[in-house]
Structures are given as C-alpha cells and as structure tokens.
Amino acid sequence: MYSRMLVLRFPKTEVEKPIVCYLASDFDLTFNILKATILPRKEGVMVLELSGRRKDFNKGVQYLKERGVQVQAVGQDIKRNTIKCTHCGACTAVCPTGALSIERPEMTVVFNHKKCSVCELCVPACPPRAMEIRTTGNTILK
Numbered sequence: 001m002y003s004r005m006l007v008l009r010f011p012k013t014e015v016e017k018p019i020v021c022y023l024a025s026d027f028d029l030t031f032n033i034l035k036a037t038i039l040p041r042k043e044g045v046m047v048l049e050l051s052g053r054r055k056d057f058n059k060g061v062q063y064l065k066e067r068g069v070q071v072q073a074v075g076q077d078i079k080r081n082t083i084k085c086t087h088c089g090a091c092t093a094v095c096p097t098g099a100l101s102i103e104r105p106e107m108t109v110v111f112n113h114k115k116c117s118v119c120e121l122c123v124p125a126c127p128p129r130a131m132e133i134r135t136t137g138n139t140i141l142k
C-alpha cells in the first residue's frame with residue numbers, strides 16, 4: 001500500500017466536477033479529504049491523503065494532471081525520537097527497506113535515514129510512538 005498526502009489545485013472549469021470520485025471508481029484508490037476550499041477566483045484547492053497500489057496511484061495522478069489539476073506532494077520525512085525509543089525492536093520487523101535494524105551484540109536499534117522510503121509502517125508499530133512523521137515542504141509531481 002502506497003500513501004501520500006497531496007495538495008490538488010483545480011482550474012475553475014473543473015471545480016464543480018466530481019474528479020476525485022473517479023480516483024476510487026476507476027483507479028481503485030482510497031482518499032481521505034482533509035480540506036477543500038474554493039478560492040475567490042474560483043480555483044479549488046483540496047488537501048487529501050491518497051492511498052492504493054503504487055501503479056494505480058501513478059495512474060490516478062496522471063489522470064488528475066490530464067484534467068488540468070496541479071498535483072503537489074506534501075513532503076514527509078520520518079524521524080526517530082531517541083528519547084522515546086526503548087530499543088524494543090518492534091519496528092525492525094515491519095521496516096521493508098532495512099532502515100531500522102538491530103545492532104549486535106549491543107542489541108540496540110539503529111535507524112539509517114538514507115535507507116528510509118517513508119512508507120510509515122514503523123509509525124503504528126512502535127509502542128511508545130518514537131517514530132515521528134515530519135512535514136518538509138511541497139513538491140509538484142511531474
């Protein structure tokens with residue numbers, strides 16, 4: 001499952017159309033709308049979390065762009081709160097990239113930020129919630 005927070009900017013010709021609904025019906029994606037506004041000049045802005053298979057996600061974004069919608073990904077990053085971390089190791093079982101691993105013989109958990117894909121699987125897996133999501137800025141998806 002791939003998931004990203006997106007900011008969508010709709011041209012005024014498309015504001016009234018149910019474009020986002022097609023992401024579910026035609027691309028098998030799920031979305032959670034966090035905010036939707038129509039600006040004074042009638043352009044629409046929507047912030048939503050879009051989830052699904054990576055291939056479907058890319059097709060859905062392509063569809064939006066073909067309809068004239070500007071798609072920005074809200075940049076996210078993962079940080080480990082070293083004060084909260086108890087080195088229990090639970091996160092290493094879910095991390096798909098090896099960014100979190102157990103160092104032996106000390107049995108401490110190390111976080112290699114360079115290997116992190118920001119999949120967020122470690123966030124709910126961590127009992128004391130030591131893996132934290134940070135917002136880093138927006139990028140226009142091309």
Ligand code: SF4
Pocket residue numbers: 080084085086087088089090091092109125126127128129130131
């Ligand atoms: S699951 Fe949380 S507390 Fe446990 S090692 Fe990973 S980051 Fe630390």
Ligand code: SF4
Pocket residue numbers: 078094095096097098099100115116117118119120121122123131
């Ligand atoms: S966000 Fe994903 S890749 Fe990064 S440390 Fe957590 S589980 Fe591993």
